[in-house]
Amino acid sequence: MLQERSYKRGNDELQQTKLESCDPTDDTPNSEYITPNGDIDDDDSAFNFDEGEHVPFEKKFDYTEEEMLQKSRQFYEEMNDRRSVRFFSNRPVPLRVIENIIRTAGTGPSGAHTEPWTFSVVRDQAMKEQIREIIEAEEKVNYEKRMGNKWLNDLKAIGTTYKKPYLSVCSTLIVIFKQVYSFDERGQRKTHYYHEISTAISVGLMLAAIQKAGLVTCTTTPMNAGPRLRKILGRESYEKVLLLLPVGYASENATVPDFKRKSLEDIMDLHD
Amino acid sequence: MLQERSYKRGNDELQQTKLESCDPTDDTPNSEYITPNGDIDDDDSAFNFDEGEHVPFEKKFDYTEEEMLQKSRQFYEEMNDRRSVRFFSNRPVPLRVIENIIRTAGTGPSGAHTEPWTFSVVRDQAMKEQIREIIEAEEKVNYEKRMGNKWLNDLKAIGTTYKKPYLSVCSTLIVIFKQVYSFDERGQRKTHYYHEISTAISVGLMLAAIQKAGLVTCTTTPMNAGPRLRKILGRESYEKVLLLLPVGYASENATVPDFKRKSLEDIMDLHD
Numbered sequence: 001m002l003q004e005r006s007y008k009r010g011n012d013e014l015q016q017t018k019l020e021s022c023d024p025t026d027d028t029p030n031s032e033y034i035t036p037n038g039d040i041d042d043d044d045s046a047f048n049f050d051e052g053e054h055v056p057f058e059k060k061f062d063y064t065e066e067e068m069l070q071k072s073r074q075f076y077e078e079m080n081d082r083r084s085v086r087f088f089s090n091r092p093v094p095l096r097v098i099e100n101i102i103r104t105a106g107t108g109p110s111g112a113h114t115e116p117w118t119f120s121v122v123r124d125q126a127m128k129e130q131i132r133e134i135i136e137a138e139e140k141v142n143y144e145k146r147m148g149n150k151w152l153n154d155l156k157a158i159g160t161t162y163k164k165p166y167l168s169v170c171s172t173l174i175v176i177f178k179q180v181y182s183f184d185e186r187g188q189r190k191t192h193y194y195h196e197i198s199t200a201i202s203v204g205l206m207l208a209a210i211q212k213a214g215l216v217t218c219t220t221t222p223m224n225a226g227p228r229l230r231k232i233l234g235r236e237s238y239e240k241v242l243l244l245l246p247v248g249y250a251s252e253n254a255t256v257p258d259f260k261r262k263s264l265e266d267i268m269d270l271h272d
Numbered sequence: 273m274l275q276e277r278s279y280k281r282g283n284d285e286l287q288q289t290k291l292e293s294c295d296p297t298d299d300t301p302n303s304e305y306i307t308p309n310g311d312i313d314d315d316d317s318a319f320n321f322d323e324g325e326h327v328p329f330e331k332k333f334d335y336t337e338e339e340m341l342q343k344s345r346q347f348y349e350e351m352n353d354r355r356s357v358r359f360f361s362n363r364p365v366p367l368r369v370i371e372n373i374i375r376t377a378g379t380g381p382s383g384a385h386t387e388p389w390t391f392s393v394v395r396d397q398a399m400k401e402q403i404r405e406i407i408e409a410e411e412k413v414n415y416e417k418r419m420g421n422k423w424l425n426d427l428k429a430i431g432t433t434y435k436k437p438y439l440s441v442c443s444t445l446i447v448i449f450k451q452v453y454s455f456d457e458r459g460q461r462k463t464h465y466y467h468e469i470s471t472a473i474s475v476g477l478m479l480a481a482i483q484k485a486g487l488v489t490c491t492t493t494p495m496n497a498g499p500r501l502r503k504i505l506g507r508e509s510y511e512k513v514l515l516l517l518p519v520g521y522a523s524e525n526a527t528v529p530d531f532k533r534k535s536l537e538d539i540m541d542l543h544d
Contacts, residue, residue, distance in 0.1 A: 054527035060353055061486035065366050072372035072485040079379040079477060081332055094337050095544070100344035102540045106533055107351040108476060109491045115534050120541040127543050191422070194493065197472045197514070201491070204380060204476015205351060212347040213340045214333035219381045219473070221466065233541065242469070255326035261378055262387050268374045269392040269505065271399050272367070 079208060080261070085216040087254035088170035088246060095123070097213050098172055098247065104209035108202030111194035116179040117202055120233045123172050130232060131175075132167035135244075138225040139164070146224070166218070171248035175229055176203060177239040199242050210247060216254075217245045351480060352533070357488040359526035360442035360518060367395070369485050370444055370519065376481035380474030383466030388451040389474055392505045395444050402504060403447075404439035407516075410497040411436070418496070438490070443520035446489075447501055448475060449511040471514050482519060488526075489517045 063071065102119045110116055122128055139162030143152075167173065178199040184190045192198075203219070210217050222229065226241035335343065374391045382388055394400055411434030415424075439445065450471040456462045464470075475491070482489050494501065498513035 053530050055530040057355060057357055057359070057488075057522050057526040057528045059522055059526075063486040065369075068369045068485045068487075069366065069372070072369050072376075072481060075481055075484040076372045076376045076379070079376050079481075082379060083329060084381050085329055087329070094341065097337075097340045097344050099536060099540070100341070100348045103536055104344075104348045104351050106536070106539045107348070107354060109356050109479070111493075113529075113531055115539065117539060118541055119539055120543065122543045124543050197468070197493075200469045200472030201476040201479065204473040204478075205480055206476075207381070207473065208477055208480045209344060209347055209351075213344040214335040215340075216329075221469075233543065235541070250329055250331055254329040254331075256329045257385075258325050258327040259385055264371060264375055264378070267378045267387065267389060267391055268371070269390055269507070271392065271394045271396050271505065 079211060082207065082211045083216070083256045084218040085250045085254050085256060086166050086218050087251040088166045088216070088248045089251040090169050091171065091249045093171040093215060093248055097215070098174075101206055101209040101213060101247070102174070105202040105206035108198065108205050110198035110202075111192065114179075114182070114190065114192045114195070114198070116182070116192040116195035117199045118177040118179060118235060118239050120175040120177065120235065121172060122175065122233075125168070127232070128170075128173055129168045131173060131229060131244075132164055134228045134232070135164055135167060135222045135225045136162050138223065138228070142223055166246050169248075169251075170246040172246075174206075174245040174247055175233060175241060176206075176243040176245065177230070177235055178242045179236075180238045180240055182238065196242065203243060203245075206245070210245075215247055216250045217247045220244050220246070351483060354479065354483045355488070355528045356490040357522045357526050357528060358438050358490050359523040360438045360488070360520045361523040362441050363443065363521045365443040365487060365520055369487070370395075370446075373478055373481040373485060373519070374446070377474040377478035380470065380477050382470035382474075383464065386451075386454070386462065386464045386467070386470070388454070388464040388467035389471045390449040390451060390507060390511050392447040392449065392507065393444060394447065394505075397440070399504070400442075400445055401440045403445060403501060403516075404436055406500045406504070407436055407439060407494045407497045408434050410495065410500070414495055436492075438518050441520075441523075442518040444518075446478075446517040446519055447505060447513060448478075448515045448517065449502070449507055450514045451508075452510045452512055454510065468514065475515060475517075478517070482517075487519055488522045489519045492516050492518070 098121055102121065105117070105119060106115065108117075122131060143162050176199060178195045179192055180195055181192050182190050207217065207219070220243065222241060222244050229241050229244075230237075230239060370393055374393065377389070377391060378387065380387075380389075394403060415434050448471060450467045451464055452467055453464050454462050479489065479491070492515065494513060494516050501513050501516075502509075502511060
């Protein structure tokens with residue numbers, strides 16, 4: 001039933017199969033076997049592949065070990081300087097920089113190369129204020145009615161409130177939508193396997209791009225405000241708000257919590 | 273009930289609230305209101321904050337517009353060169369480079385700064401072969417029994433099989449676990465809000481780091497193999513396999529599908 005296409009691969013005797021499937025996983029305790037109803041395969045298209053042949057992979061680099069060490073170390077240090085900042089100045093950010101940041105997010109891998117993301121960029125002041133209003137209204141209800149005791153207790157310790165002034169102060173809001181499905185050229189509904197994981201990975205690339213540009217952001221999840229945000233931004237019903245990133249310059253006196261990151265030993269488990 | 277802590281913020285009159293809550297969202301059609309049982313808040317700790325004061329944010333850069341444009345453009349181009357590659361040589365990668373890649377992933381933001389990730393690094397040949405065996409065995413069953421007709425049909429077009437030779441050929445496997453919860457110093461169970469989105473974002477940073485080091489990978493999801501992988505890697509029951517990345521050098525004749533990425537216009541929705 002499944003055809004197995006093998007391609008002649010010159011000297012690569014070890015690898016005879018052209019395209020491997022990259023399949024979902026989610027070994028949550030309450031589901032023994034899982035089929036993917038939305039989140040990553042990989043970059044290479046299950047859906048595009050039949051429309052295009054394989055081409056040689058152009059290797060652009062051949063670093064020495066020293067160069068790899070130096071480059072990987074430097075990138076780590078740049079990323080390690082990143083902090084979530086909630087205190088923004090209203091200094092404008094050039095749109096072309098934001099465009100490069102969005103382009104970078106768009107280079108992420110995705111399940112069956114469906115690229116299941118939409119990035120709404122909001123710079124209009126009235127709209128930023130409207131978004132802030134929606135989010136604060138939902139947050140107020142979240143705090144007062146929807147959160148359980150444990151959660152409220154967890155939040156008590158940090159003194160958060162439903163107020164989010166930075167949403168209307170910062171230069172740019174990026175509202176990130178995951179596309180749960182879409183429609184192909186023939187109007188057929190197209191499944192987006194692993195849309196959530198794929199979109200979250202693209203946000204990782206976006207955070208790196210924001211850092212590279214010398215800007216700051218704070219990764220936020222506007223709980224329960226998704227449907228209203230989707231409507232005022234005019235997005236389709238199959239697009240769901242995943243995250244919202246205020247992007248801009250830190251204010252003069254911005255502060256961040258005095259926390260440390262886990263050490264390499266705490267996060268890496270080596271089998272050498 | 274909730275205390276609202278306000279801090280004096282010098283000239284920042286617009287922003288009086290010290291820490292904003294960053295809350296989950298998931299406006300899936302079948303749930304009107306959502307509480308987070310695992311996926312991103314943001315970098316700054318709900319749980320750590322009560323243990324540490326805010327400190328000034330050290331701005332390390334103050335780029336001109338031209339510099340921002342140049343830096344953001346260059347980073348985009350570097351990331352745009354990334355492709356998922358499935359054809360690896362067995363050339364070894366220095367462990368110190370892998371360590372920098374893992375460190376970079378560890379700089380990601382996470383819900384309430386729980387850093388809900390474990391990265392198992394497998395370089396032992398016998399263990400790589402064992403992992404390949406587990407994954408291929410599950411994949412065989414996935415193909416033959418678990419996948420629906422639509423999915424099988426989607427895969428038919430691309431000619432994938434259950435075979436994954438690259439898993440034992442490449443230098444290094446990185447198995448990425450999301451920690452669904454954990455335990456604090458007192459042995460109390462600690463909720464990991466947004467663990468899946470947080471971990472996927474960290475993988476975005478990891479992909480950037482792999483690219484920066486001049487190496488290649490392929491983001492894969494070993495469907496249904498999670499529990500067995502977790503066991504042979506000796507991880508805890510609250511750690512769940514999210515993704516698996518083979519990392520190394522592309523083989524001499526590696527190919528990639530001839531696909532294009534969506535354009536900026538296709539992924540960006542501007543409200544200026």
